[in-house]
Amino acid sequence: MWGVIKHKTQSIRPAFSAIRHFSSAAKEITVREALNTALDEEMSADPKVFLMGEEVGEYQGAYKISKGLLEKYGPERVLDTPITEAGFAGIGVGAAYYGLRPVVEFMTFNFSMQAIDHIINSAAKSNYMSAGQISVPIVFRGPNGAAAGVGAQHSQCYASWYATCPGLKVLTPYSSEDARGLLKAAIRDPDPVVFLENELLYGESFPVSAEALDSSFCLPIGKAKIEREGKDVTITAYSKMVGYALKAAEALAKEGISAEVINLRSIRPLDRATINTSVRKTNRLVTVEEGFPQHGVGAEICTSVIEESFGYLDAPVERIAGADVPMPYAANLERMAVPQIEDIVRAAKRACHRSVPLAAAA
Amino acid sequence: MSFTATKFAPSPLPLNSTTPRSNDKPLSFSFDHSKTNPSSSFLGSTRKLLRFTALAKPRAQTRASTPVADVLLHQTSNLLITKEEGLELYEDMILGRFFEDKCAEMYYRGKMFGFVHLYNGQEAVSTGFIKLLKKEDYVVSTYRDHVHALSKGVSSRAVMSELFGKATGCCRGQGGSMHMFSKEHNMLGGFAFIGEGIPVATGAAFSSKYRREVLNEADADQVTLAFFGDGTCNNGQFFECLNMAALWKLPIVFVVENNLWAIGMSHLRATSDPQIWKKGPAFGMPGIHVDGMDVLKVREVAKEAIERARRGEGPTLVECETYRFRGHSLADPDELRDPAEKEHYAGRDPITALKQYLFENNLASEQELKAIEKKIDEILDDAVEFADNSPLPPRSQLLENVFADPKGFGIGPDGRYRCEDPKFTEGTAQV
Numbered sequence A: 001m002w003g004v005i006k007h008k009t010q011s012i013r014p015a016f017s018a019i020r021h022f023s024s025a026a027k028e029i030t031v032r033e034a035l036n037t038a039l040d041e042e043m044s045a046d047p048k049v050f051l052m053g054e055e056v057g058e059y060q061g062a063y064k065i066s067k068g069l070l071e072k073y074g075p076e077r078v079l080d081t082p083i084t085e086a087g088f089a090g091i092g093v094g095a096a097y098y099g100l101r102p103v104v105e106f107m108t109f110n111f112s113m114q115a116i117d118h119i120i121n122s123a124a125k126s127n128y129m130s131a132g133q134i135s136v137p138i139v140f141r142g143p144n145g146a147a148a149g150v151g152a153q154h155s156q157c158y159a160s161w162y163a164t165c166p167g168l169k170v171l172t173p174y175s176s177e178d179a180r181g182l183l184k185a186a187i188r189d190p191d192p193v194v195f196l197e198n199e200l201l202y203g204e205s206f207p208v209s210a211e212a213l214d215s216s217f218c219l220p221i222g223k224a225k226i227e228r229e230g231k232d233v234t235i236t237a238y239s240k241m242v243g244y245a246l247k248a249a250e251a252l253a254k255e256g257i258s259a260e261v262i263n264l265r266s267i268r269p270l271d272r273a274t275i276n277t278s279v280r281k282t283n284r285l286v287t288v289e290e291g292f293p294q295h296g297v298g299a300e301i302c303t304s305v306i307e308e309s310f311g312y313l314d315a316p317v318e319r320i321a322g323a324d325v326p327m328p329y330a331a332n333l334e335r336m337a338v339p340q341i342e343d344i345v346r347a348a349k350r351a352c353h354r355s356v357p358l359a360a361a362a
Numbered sequence B: 001m002s003f004t005a006t007k008f009a010p011s012p013l014p015l016n017s018t019t020p021r022s023n024d025k026p027l028s029f030s031f032d033h034s035k036t037n038p039s040s041s042f043l044g045s046t047r048k049l050l051r052f053t054a055l056a057k058p059r060a061q062t063r064a065s066t067p068v069a070d071v072l073l074h075q076t077s078n079l080l081i082t083k084e085e086g087l088e089l090y091e092d093m094i095l096g097r098f099f100e101d102k103c104a105e106m107y108y109r110g111k112m113f114g115f116v117h118l119y120n121g122q123e124a125v126s127t128g129f130i131k132l133l134k135k136e137d138y139v140v141s142t143y144r145d146h147v148h149a150l151s152k153g154v155s156s157r158a159v160m161s162e163l164f165g166k167a168t169g170c171c172r173g174q175g176g177s178m179h180m181f182s183k184e185h186n187m188l189g190g191f192a193f194i195g196e197g198i199p200v201a202t203g204a205a206f207s208s209k210y211r212r213e214v215l216n217e218a219d220a221d222q223v224t225l226a227f228f229g230d231g232t233c234n235n236g237q238f239f240e241c242l243n244m245a246a247l248w249k250l251p252i253v254f255v256v257e258n259n260l261w262a263i264g265m266s267h268l269r270a271t272s273d274p275q276i277w278k279k280g281p282a283f284g285m286p287g288i289h290v291d292g293m294d295v296l297k298v299r300e301v302a303k304e305a306i307e308r309a310r311r312g313e314g315p316t317l318v319e320c321e322t323y324r325f326r327g328h329s330l331a332d333p334d335e336l337r338d339p340a341e342k343e344h345y346a347g348r349d350p351i352t353a354l355k356q357y358l359f360e361n362n363l364a365s366e367q368e369l370k371a372i373e374k375k376i377d378e379i380l381d382d383a384v385e386f387a388d389n390s391p392l393p394p395r396s397q398l399l400e401n402v403f404a405d406p407k408g409f410g411i412g413p414d415g416r417y418r419c420e421d422p423k424f425t426e427g428t429a430q431v
């Protein structure tokens, strides 16, 4: 009912500026290898880069992301810390004030809550408070989002928590290419970056181009990637949900619906241009995230579309998110609490055909 | 600058494995039992009692008396338990051990999932402390919480079912392995983040004091036990709470289960002064080191610390030196611990030690202990069957319990509270 009048209010850069197609997939690597090689290359390129966190050294990382780094760079640059997130995150920030480039690993991002004071107060605000005198080139990284069977405290997504804070950049890699390119970008960046990985993706393999394997490879922060082009509906997703969105797009294709899948890559800054360009083309939007629905990433994306492309929408924006409850332990409840591929398919169809009445979409 | 992994501990951790237990000369003096549990005839030594008293003195003096714990170490040898108590301890330790073995089996059969942290090897701590508690007393645990819950009286069925993610679990399948709660048993959880259980436990102790002193509830003499590991003692919340508990003389015992490792991080690599008990006197409370592989020694120390808290004399820090016989969790490859170290502690199995003590002192026969083991086997078979046959949580449960306020889950599309929509209580609502 809305999108019939399509007046162009602003010029938005064409979506393909964000697409970076690299030469054909010669090789496959896992996300774990991608992160490991990115860390390795940045540490070897810049002696100011060091890695600090629980079990990153002798144990080689709780999820083996830092495998081999202790042996290669020694305990001066790969530091096993006691279990004191507030302490070592703050120490990382202090080290960054004075010219080092710390990479602080949280065993999982859940534990970053014990360090959130330093992420928000010491890292994100210093450049501003000091009127640009003190910048904080630090990376906080580790697995984020729903894990499996670990209950409420160990299973949640921090993307919108951190993305609400000015002064932080928040990245969410999905594929091996993302992991390599974005981690390198994060380490080279002059500002604090919250780098949200996903435990369930670590073991997944993705094809990577020769260019992405080159040690100079780096992706721009703040640019989304169109993973699949389509014309009927735009699906935005990040991290593990990109895979789900792609599978949903496949299912939709079988039913004649062409979905465009946007891998956000960066939650803050958010690539409003790519999102809006896509929505102006498809006129329909489904946002997907694992986090809680209220005040989430989907809400922000929706607002950006309402602000910039309201007149282009042919259907209300559909938001797929985790259930509005702490993560339950029981496997059957847990499955209901996180988005599933069929939820995305259903929402996309709803947006395209309005086949299901809106009231049921609670 | 060097952060190398050199073991720079000033001295090896005092492990009193070589201290002989002189149970041939049990002391049968008694100290003031008027305020203590009269049902127990387990007695400590006079000298130990004096030590506790000395430590309860003002700060300046406690500082001067730091070597106390080492002295105490060699004085906890004169032990006396009744046959009944011996069998109770044995049964609780066997329950803990067999339960965890069953968990491993069920985990590998896909019946439970996620992170499952087992307690094997540390039973003397849970049993030695919790079996001295009254039902009203509080226990606060970590992610390694199954056995604390069992010792506190939560049934094997309820814990097993929780682990299976079933509606009959102690938290209806919502909590899981790392989050065992039971209000009935004053088991306050299951905290999966390092250190966060400590302030919560301190708060429970605070509530007892408040109820007694502000609300004038004369019977509010609950004691809280906070259990946590060596690695956790490097977290700020530990120090913050030692300070407040001592400052406000709260009825709490901080029980450190020092199993020498935090996942793959050796205690000696993580802690500038590895003698954790020393942090007690630094905050003006007694700090005790005890052999955590010896349930009778643990129990002796626990008894005095608990009574001390109950008498209103404030907190105690107890470091129990123990060892876990399995990996950190069932997902841990456990490659960093030295096989020789594992073997050493395997030789100090607390259950074997208690068994030997019971035999040597004619407190139990082989058949009696066999009968206990058989009973526990049956309890656990029953628990597994119960859990297996229990229903999954229904779909409607997903949205329940987010708030205590039944209106808490919001207003529906019709503008009315969702809790007023019968579909939500019937479990047929679209979620």
Ligand SMILES: Cc1ncc(C[n+]2csc(CCOP(=O)(O)OP(=O)(O)O)c2C)c(N)n1
Binding pocket: A054, A083, A085, A107, A111, A114, B144, B192, B193, B194, B195, B228, B229, B230, B231, B232, B233, B257, B259, B261, B262, B263, B328
């Ligand atoms: C705040 C926080 N950081 C990290 C972790 C991950 N973690 C779980 S258990 C553990 C080791 C704890 O060791 P310790 O306190 O010695 O207890 P133990 O497991 O030996 O019983 C760590 C680092 C956590 N649960 N919470």
Ligand SMILES: [Mg+2]
Binding pocket: B229, B230, B231, B257, B258, B259, B260, B261, B262, B263
């Ligand atoms: Mg430990």
